Amino acid sequence: MTTPPGFGFAEWFRPGEYARTEQAVDAIAATGARYLRTHLSWAEYHKDGGEAWYDWLLPKLGARFDLLPCIHYTPPSLSRTGTASGAPRRLQDYADFVDHSLTRYGRHFRHVELWNEPNNLLDWDWHQDRDWLLFSEMIGAAAYWAKQRGFGTVLGGPCPFDPHWLELMGQRGVLAHVDALGIHGFPGTWDSARSNWDGWPSLIARAREIAARFNAHAEIWITEAGYATWRHDGAEQARGFLDALSAPAERLYWYGWQDIADTVPVQEGLRFDQRHYHMGVVDTAGYPKLLARLLTRGGVESVASTLQLAAPRLTQSAHPMLIAGGAGFIGSNLAESFLRDGHDVVLLDNLSRPGVEQNLAWLKDRHGARVSWHPADIRDEPVMREILADAGAVFHLAAQVAVTTSLEAPVADFEVNARGTLNLLEAVRRSGRRTPVIFASTNKVYGNLADLEMIEHDDRYVPADNAVAAQGIGEARPLDFCTPYGCSKGVADQYVLDYAKSFGLPTAVLRMSCIYGPRQFGTEDQGWVAHFLIRALRGEPITIYGDGKQVRDILHVDDAVAAYRALLADIDQVQGQAFNLGGGPANSVSLRMVLREIARLVGHEPAVSFSGTRQGDQAYFVADTAKLSAATGWAARIGWRRGIADLHAWLGTRHTPRREPARLIA
Known part of the structure; x- marks a missing residue:
């Protein structure tokens, strides 16, 4: 039996977020996360205060986690397009900045990631580099030099996964100089909505097949996987995390730690999509969602054992008692009363109240299949209609x-x-x-x-x-x-x-x-x-x-x-x-x-x-x-x-x- 890889989080910290970073570092560590992926923006580094920001940030993160900095974004003054997504006019400038970063910060990490989502127009302007010749030359040189200096290298993951692009990186010699291939996937948030998701094993198998022909020793790292809770379905986020953690990859970075306030632009020029703002495992105020709470309470085992309590179907009874907020204090006592008298009970509860998962486990342990739990939120109207259709009586305590x-x-x-x-x-x-x-x-x-x-x-x-x-x-x-x-x-x-x-x-x-x-x-x-x-x-x-x-x-x-x-x-x-x-x-x-x-x-x-x-x-x-x-x-x-x-x-x-x-x- 293979041991699941350790997990980490991918989280971008914006310059000046000192207090948020301090709070996040402690909270992330409390979940048992071993890894942290963050960006080292070449563009931000060259802004006023950028150098001081990274001088503070990277040692702070590297002291607590196995840190993976993702070096990307061109300073507009050096860009061929005048934007952070453009190729630098002098491609060697990127390798020089990577070299500078390794010299200045290399004692805080062992691997470095070279760019992020290069087939995403907002991260790399491939309109100006349609065959990725500029990208291949730039990243190949940086990867070669980082390897010479004794650092592991990670190729930034395409999103969505593009086997043709990865094949091209192999043919251009880039894969020969990397230790790990980054891949991204967001089932249930973006990928499945486009009908192009057939599971982590299939995606990883395709990546390994290409890598094997150019670099048989390269590992596969899931550098971004996530689930947006804009429908308030925290249990689905937790399920997605377990699914990604069990994937046949050597490492997982879950994206992300904290929701983004809707006043913050996700990326310059990006049309607002509410899913972008709800990818965290804690909300904008730092309040933990179900996944963060369960990880902090008992690690991956706590997440798995709690989700195992969820019912695959409504109940055997035609018209069960349904208690919204049924894992809560009054709800669990009310459920116990009905179950003790022989009734079947359905609990509708998103487990947003800390500790109530203990009540749920207590009821399931005592009454087994006669109590069903559905981790839904009463704000999710379609799910509510489905679950409540056959209830015999409804007690609304949520x-x-x-x-x-x-x-x-x-x-x-x-x-x-x-x-x-x-x-x-x-x-x-x-x-x-x-x-x-x-x-x-x-x-x-x-x-x-x-x-x-x-x-x-x-x-x-x-x-x-x-x-x-x-x-x-x-x-x-x-x-x-x-x-x-x-x-x-x-x-x-x-x-x-x-x-x-x-x-x-x-x-x-x-x-x-x-x-x-x-x-x-x-x-x-x-x-x-x-x-x-x-x-x-x-x-x-x-x-x-x-x-x-x-x-x-x-x-x-x-x-x-x-x-x-x-x-x-x-x-x-x-x-x-x-x-x-x-x-x-x-x-x-x-x-x-x-x-x-x-x-x-x-x-x-x-x-x-x-x-x-x-x-x-x-x-x-x-x-x-x-x-x-x-x-x-x-x-x-x-x-x-x-x-x-x-x-x-x-x-x-x-x-x-x-x-x-x-x-x-x-």
């Missing part, structure tokens, strides 16, 4: 869940929460079946409740209105969207209710307060009870935003699952209605009260600091659940102290104190 994230990326927040919900509703409507849809909304649709007068006590706020203090906030409270998150969830909330009125779909909404319990991977932005416990168990400091006297009615996830199931059981009676869901006055606690209980459970006082109140935060929210109880008979049964103890027991086996406190990210 969402962007953090107020802070919505303030940083309001458009993405809208696309997931509002447009994604509309996609789901339309998929159900177009199925022609009256499939029940139960939607997870939020108490944030009521705004920040700033009009409620509060009485401040030592450790909590209490409403001055005795009726609110005794019963909580009811559904009659006017909607008052606040923050992009409140807006997007509020829009979705109202669409779900309207589809019952306008189209007769049996839909219902649960406006949730704070849910907590096992299988929750809480963060500073969402899932605060679990987040506090995790930090305390690890011996890490906790930051409180505000004074900690804010009050919430926390609800154990088992009680939340019972509420979702109760609505489904009575959907004919409750359709078209919204219900508040929380622990009610009996489970109303302040953050300070929860911290005291956590201290008792873990046996020490956690280190706590305070920061400013976050935008949209409510000083008080306790749900009046009388309407839900009257309609379904539901009631919260797990008291908050017993519930937190249950969460502590689950988390306690997974989190241990660290030697040094982790740094909180502002």
Whole structure:
């Protein structure tokens, strides 16, 4: 059995991107990548500041990775066409720059790549060199001299693969001086769209057949392979990575590391194509997509084992329970409840929440083929229609869940929460079946409740209105969207209710307060009870935003699952209605009260600091659940102290104190 080659990333760093480079280097190294391919632009080097930039960049990269610099782009002042893609007027100038680069930077790498995508008009102007005579002479001389100096040489890969061009390079003697042939391929993004992709083995076999006649020792390196996630299909990117890694090549460079902001031109003169901007394994803000997250968590094995959980077909059951966001905290607990009772369950989840792949593996381990996972995104409308066509009931818990994230990326927040919900509703409507849809909304649709007068006590706020203090906030409270998150969830909330009125779909909404319990991977932005416990168990400091006297009615996830199931059981009676869901006055606690209980459970006082109140935060929210109880008979049964103890027991086996406190990210 052959051992798969190590992998690396191809990433272009633009001059001046010092901070991005520092962040990327650490993050790339955390994935287990051995190699890094980047460009050493001859044109940029000769601009103001270019020399200083590469003096900083190449040692930085070479210290962490087996570095492959790709030397390309002619300084316009030396070009026959006045552009970076033109041949230099004096071909020897390129070999001289390669020689200069080897002298100045050669201690940081072992191989050098000579040009990039020479059959791409934007990288090499073959209109002025139709038979590649200029290119062959220029690269042949540079390759010969680099070899004489003891460096390995890589011939820049054509894209798309062109056997006739490669044959020409052999006949011209270029292949005799290279150690590896670079090839590129983008199945599912460009190649398959042009119906010219028949797999890595076939492409590599053709390259080896040509190389064998001119240089039998030349290796094949995949210097660029990638998949654009513009359809938000991160699992397909991960599959493409595994496929390329298993190809019969000696090395793989995955393109690329980070998405490009749409304000940055990909290449001068290139018509905008959104696929170019979504080739990274992290987004423009550096947030990891599925592939980067799985590689960082457990390497290639983690990617392979997670994708093996995906279902090849929908399910054996004709009308399974479908849970969008089913690998998440509430979704996985809801799925377990139905599976335990003998139902088949389909999980629709793109695994965008860190850690939820553990919930997915847990469900598959317990229930096998009776649980199906589809790694789709609710923004992918055609896929939604296919998967939802035969569902027996739909629980919609897929969402962007953090107020802070919505303030940083309001458009993405809208696309997931509002447009994604509309996609789901339309998929159900177009199925022609009256499939029940139960939607997870939020108490944030009521705004920040700033009009409620509060009485401040030592450790909590209490409403001055005795009726609110005794019963909580009811559904009659006017909607008052606040923050992009409140807006997007509020829009979705109202669409779900309207589809019952306008189209007769049996839909219902649960406006949730704070849910907590096992299988929750809480963060500073969402899932605060679990987040506090995790930090305390690890011996890490906790930051409180505000004074900690804010009050919430926390609800154990088992009680939340019972509420979702109760609505489904009575959907004919409750359709078209919204219900508040929380622990009610009996489970109303302040953050300070929860911290005291956590201290008792873990046996020490956690280190706590305070920061400013976050935008949209409510000083008080306790749900009046009388309407839900009257309609379904539901009631919260797990008291908050017993519930937190249950969460502590689950988390306690997974989190241990660290030697040094982790740094909180502002």
